[in-house]
Amino acid sequence: MGKHRWWVPVITATVLTATLVAPPAAAQSTPPPDQPITDPVPEDPQQSRLGLVLEEYAQLPESEPTPAPTDRRLMRHNRINYIGEVPDGSGRMYVPDLNGPLYLLDGERQHVYLNFKERFEDYFSGRGLGSGFGFVTFHPEFASNGKLYTVHTEDRDAIAEKEPTYPNQPNAFVQSVVTEWTADDPSANVFSGSQREIFRFGFTTQIHAIQQIDFNPTAKPGDADYGMLYLAVGDGGIGVGTDVPQDMSTPAGKILRIDPAGSDGPNGQYGIPDDNPFVGQEGALGEIYAVGMRDPHRFSWDRGGRNALYLGHIGQHAIEAVYEVRAGDNYGWSEREGAFRFDPANQCWLYPLPEDDARYGYVYPVAQFDHDPPPNWPCNSDSGHAISGGQVYRGAEFPLLWGKYIFGDLVDGRVFYTEVNQMKRGHKPATLHELQLFDTGGKRMRMSDFVGDGRVDLRFGTNSRGDLYLLAKANGKIWKVAGTRWGSGSEVTRQVERDLVAYYDFEHPFAADDARELDQGSSRTLLNLVNGGEDMRVGDGAFPGSNNALQLRQVNPDQNGNDDWKAGVWDGDADGVESLSAFNGVRGATVMGWFKMTGQNPSPNSTTANPDDHYNAVGLAGILSGDSEGHNVRALLELINVDGELRLVALGRRIDGGESQIFAASQDWRQLLPQDEWVHLAATFDYTTGEMALYRNGKAVPGFYTKAGDPWQVDGSGTSATNPRGIKIGGSFPQDNRETNPCNCRMDSLMFLDTAAEADVVWQQYRRFFRH
Known part of the structure; x- marks a missing residue:
C-alpha cells in the first residue's frame, strides 16, 4: 500500500532521492542540513508475484539460554542462527544454536557435535540477542586438517581472569572468544580433538559483540584470500554515543581479517595478512579490513559474477542496510546511518548529508529499507525490524532466482530480494522486492504462519550446490526452498486501494508486540487487540489465501468487567488520531469486511443482574466521531435494535454531536449472517447527499431509513473537520473502560475507506478475494 510521507516541516518528498546515493546525485532541491527526515526511504519494498515454495527440512530440539533470561525475545524454541554445509563432500549440514549446541545433520539424523554450554564454565547466553554460541565455520581443507572455528561469549568471571587480545571496552560485560578446533577424525559426527583460543575481546554491553566469522568460499588455493578468516565485530552497544566504530585502535565496529595459521598477531595465535588495507598505518590495527559498523550481523560472498562480499548491517532506529564490502571501506557509523546523517541527540530522525560529505569518504548501501514505525507507536521504541543478511542465489535448480540477493527482516520474517546487477556502489540503492511464500501444497503463507509467532527470528543459509535454506528460532525449524511459483498479487482492487x-487482514502481527496488528492501508495505524492479545488471532480464513482471522467474544457473561475480546484504536485527546486524518471533513466513508458469527449473539447483558437480559446490539466495526467518548461513531456497521427487532444496519453521523441516521436491512439478520458462515458485508456513507447503503457478498441489501427528514443536516459538505478518536471493532469502547455489545464472532480483512464506494467497486472487491 502507499504511505503518507512528509518532511518536518513538510517539504516535497521527491528531494529525498538526493540523500539515497553515494555520492549524492543532483536533485531539484536539497533540504536544509538540520531539517529532520521522518521517512528516509519512502519507497516500500515492491510486492513481487514471484514466490518461494518452502519445504520443512528439519526441526532442532528445544534449548535454554544460560543463565535463565528475563528478556522474552530470548525465550524461543531454540536459538538456531545459521545452516551451512561441512566442506568435506559428506553432504552433512551444520547448525549452531546460540544456547550451546552445534548440530550436524546427516540426512534425517541429528548429532550434537559440540556443546559449548558443557565445554566452557563461563559460557554466557542469557542476555543479548546475539550472546552465546554465535557462529561456526569450517576451514576449506577441513576434510584433511580437521580444523573449524567458532565464536562464543563468556561472562564477567572470564573477563576478570582471562587476558584479552586487545584491551576490553570499559566495564566489559561479556567477552567474545574465537576458538580453533582440530578434530581427530574429521568424518566423525561427535567432536574429539584439541582446541586453542586465538582471539578474545570484551564488550561493555551484552549486545553487538562478534557475530559471524567465516572464510571466503570463492577463494582458491594460491589466492591471497584463501584460508583468511573474517570476523564481524560489533560496536559493543556503545557506538551510538562514541567514536568507537571510527577508532582504528580498537576492533569494535569493524570487520577484521586474520590468518589463523599465522603467528604475528599481538598474542601470537594468529597472523595479520600483509595485504590488509591498514597494515603499517600508524595508530591502526593491522587486522582491520573495514570500519564504521554498528552491528555487522551477516555477510556472504556471491559465488558468481564478481564474487562480491555483501554485508547485512542492523541499524539503530531507522535503516537496515546491505553494503558491498571492499578492503578499506568506512560505512560511517555513528556519524551515518545508511546514507543519512545520524544525530545521537535525536534518534527519532535522520538528517540529509552535508554538502561536503564527499570529503569523509563514507561508503553507502547498495540496498536498504527503513523501519517506518507506525504513527501511533513511539518513535524511540523498538518497532520490530532488523535485517537478516542473506545469499546471492547461484544454484542451478531455480532459474527465476538466479542473480538475486535473497535476504529478509529477521524479526517479522518478510523475505526480500534485490537484483545483484542493480546493487552498485555510488548509485541509488537497488529496488527491494518482497517475495511471496508458499507451503508445498501451494498455500500462500507468511513466515509468521510457518512459525506460529509474530516474531520469527529469521535466518538464511546455503549449501555447496547453492540451495537456499530459511530457519527460525521461533519454532526451531529449517525449511529448504523447494521451488518457485507465481502468486496472484494483492487481494485489494486498485479502486479500493486508492481510498483505503x-x-x-490479521496476517500482519506487529513484531514488536503481537497484541497489535499492522495496518496495510495508507494510514498505517496500529490496531490494538484488546484483552485477548495475540490469542485473538486464530487460524481461520474467510477466503482462499487467508490464513488468519480475528476472534472476538464475551468472556464472562456473569461479571460486569472489562475483559471482553474486542479491538480498536483510541485517542481521547481533542486532536483525535492524527493518522486517521483522512476522515477529517471527509465527504464519504465505507466500512467493509468479512464476518462469521461463532457464538451467542446478542450476548447476555453483564451490566445487569437479570440472567435473561441481553444487549440490544452486537458491535461489528466502525469509525469513531471526533468528539466520541468511545461509543459515538462517524460510520458504523452493526447489529442494533430497530423498533424492537435486531437488524443489520449502517449507522452514521455527519456532524460531531449531531443526530445519527440509520439505514437498516429489511431481511432478518440471521439470514444475512448465518451461524458459522463467512459473509462479506459493506456499509457506505455519502455525507454530501445523506445516502447510505448496505451490501452482502458484493450485492446491495434492501433496506430502509429509520428516521424521516434530514437528521444529518445535509448541506453538500462533508463531516465535521475533526480527526476521529479511533476505530472500534467488536464491542463498544475500544479504550476498554466499559464493555457493551460484544460480538461472539470472527472478522477478516476489515477495510475503512475515505469515500462512499460505488456498488460496482464493492462487487469487484468481493470478487477479488477469490482470485487466490
Whole structure:
C-alpha cells in the first residue's frame, strides 16, 4: 500500500532521492542540513508475484539460554542462527544454536557435535540477542586438517581472569572468544580433538559483540584470500554515543581479517595478512579490513559474477542496510546511518548529508529499507525490524532466482530480494522486492504462519550446490526452498486501494508486540487487540489465501468487567488520531469486511443482574466521531435494535454531536449472517447527499431509513473537520473502560475507506478475494 510521507516541516518528498546515493546525485532541491527526515526511504519494498515454495527440512530440539533470561525475545524454541554445509563432500549440514549446541545433520539424523554450554564454565547466553554460541565455520581443507572455528561469549568471571587480545571496552560485560578446533577424525559426527583460543575481546554491553566469522568460499588455493578468516565485530552497544566504530585502535565496529595459521598477531595465535588495507598505518590495527559498523550481523560472498562480499548491517532506529564490502571501506557509523546523517541527540530522525560529505569518504548501501514505525507507536521504541543478511542465489535448480540477493527482516520474517546487477556502489540503492511464500501444497503463507509467532527470528543459509535454506528460532525449524511459483498479487482492487485508509487482514502481527496488528492501508495505524492479545488471532480464513482471522467474544457473561475480546484504536485527546486524518471533513466513508458469527449473539447483558437480559446490539466495526467518548461513531456497521427487532444496519453521523441516521436491512439478520458462515458485508456513507447503503457478498441489501427528514443536516459538505478518536471493532469502547455489545464472532480483512464506494467497486472487491 502507499504511505503518507512528509518532511518536518513538510517539504516535497521527491528531494529525498538526493540523500539515497553515494555520492549524492543532483536533485531539484536539497533540504536544509538540520531539517529532520521522518521517512528516509519512502519507497516500500515492491510486492513481487514471484514466490518461494518452502519445504520443512528439519526441526532442532528445544534449548535454554544460560543463565535463565528475563528478556522474552530470548525465550524461543531454540536459538538456531545459521545452516551451512561441512566442506568435506559428506553432504552433512551444520547448525549452531546460540544456547550451546552445534548440530550436524546427516540426512534425517541429528548429532550434537559440540556443546559449548558443557565445554566452557563461563559460557554466557542469557542476555543479548546475539550472546552465546554465535557462529561456526569450517576451514576449506577441513576434510584433511580437521580444523573449524567458532565464536562464543563468556561472562564477567572470564573477563576478570582471562587476558584479552586487545584491551576490553570499559566495564566489559561479556567477552567474545574465537576458538580453533582440530578434530581427530574429521568424518566423525561427535567432536574429539584439541582446541586453542586465538582471539578474545570484551564488550561493555551484552549486545553487538562478534557475530559471524567465516572464510571466503570463492577463494582458491594460491589466492591471497584463501584460508583468511573474517570476523564481524560489533560496536559493543556503545557506538551510538562514541567514536568507537571510527577508532582504528580498537576492533569494535569493524570487520577484521586474520590468518589463523599465522603467528604475528599481538598474542601470537594468529597472523595479520600483509595485504590488509591498514597494515603499517600508524595508530591502526593491522587486522582491520573495514570500519564504521554498528552491528555487522551477516555477510556472504556471491559465488558468481564478481564474487562480491555483501554485508547485512542492523541499524539503530531507522535503516537496515546491505553494503558491498571492499578492503578499506568506512560505512560511517555513528556519524551515518545508511546514507543519512545520524544525530545521537535525536534518534527519532535522520538528517540529509552535508554538502561536503564527499570529503569523509563514507561508503553507502547498495540496498536498504527503513523501519517506518507506525504513527501511533513511539518513535524511540523498538518497532520490530532488523535485517537478516542473506545469499546471492547461484544454484542451478531455480532459474527465476538466479542473480538475486535473497535476504529478509529477521524479526517479522518478510523475505526480500534485490537484483545483484542493480546493487552498485555510488548509485541509488537497488529496488527491494518482497517475495511471496508458499507451503508445498501451494498455500500462500507468511513466515509468521510457518512459525506460529509474530516474531520469527529469521535466518538464511546455503549449501555447496547453492540451495537456499530459511530457519527460525521461533519454532526451531529449517525449511529448504523447494521451488518457485507465481502468486496472484494483492487481494485489494486498485479502486479500493486508492481510498483505503486502514486495512487489517490479521496476517500482519506487529513484531514488536503481537497484541497489535499492522495496518496495510495508507494510514498505517496500529490496531490494538484488546484483552485477548495475540490469542485473538486464530487460524481461520474467510477466503482462499487467508490464513488468519480475528476472534472476538464475551468472556464472562456473569461479571460486569472489562475483559471482553474486542479491538480498536483510541485517542481521547481533542486532536483525535492524527493518522486517521483522512476522515477529517471527509465527504464519504465505507466500512467493509468479512464476518462469521461463532457464538451467542446478542450476548447476555453483564451490566445487569437479570440472567435473561441481553444487549440490544452486537458491535461489528466502525469509525469513531471526533468528539466520541468511545461509543459515538462517524460510520458504523452493526447489529442494533430497530423498533424492537435486531437488524443489520449502517449507522452514521455527519456532524460531531449531531443526530445519527440509520439505514437498516429489511431481511432478518440471521439470514444475512448465518451461524458459522463467512459473509462479506459493506456499509457506505455519502455525507454530501445523506445516502447510505448496505451490501452482502458484493450485492446491495434492501433496506430502509429509520428516521424521516434530514437528521444529518445535509448541506453538500462533508463531516465535521475533526480527526476521529479511533476505530472500534467488536464491542463498544475500544479504550476498554466499559464493555457493551460484544460480538461472539470472527472478522477478516476489515477495510475503512475515505469515500462512499460505488456498488460496482464493492462487487469487484468481493470478487477479488477469490482470485487466490
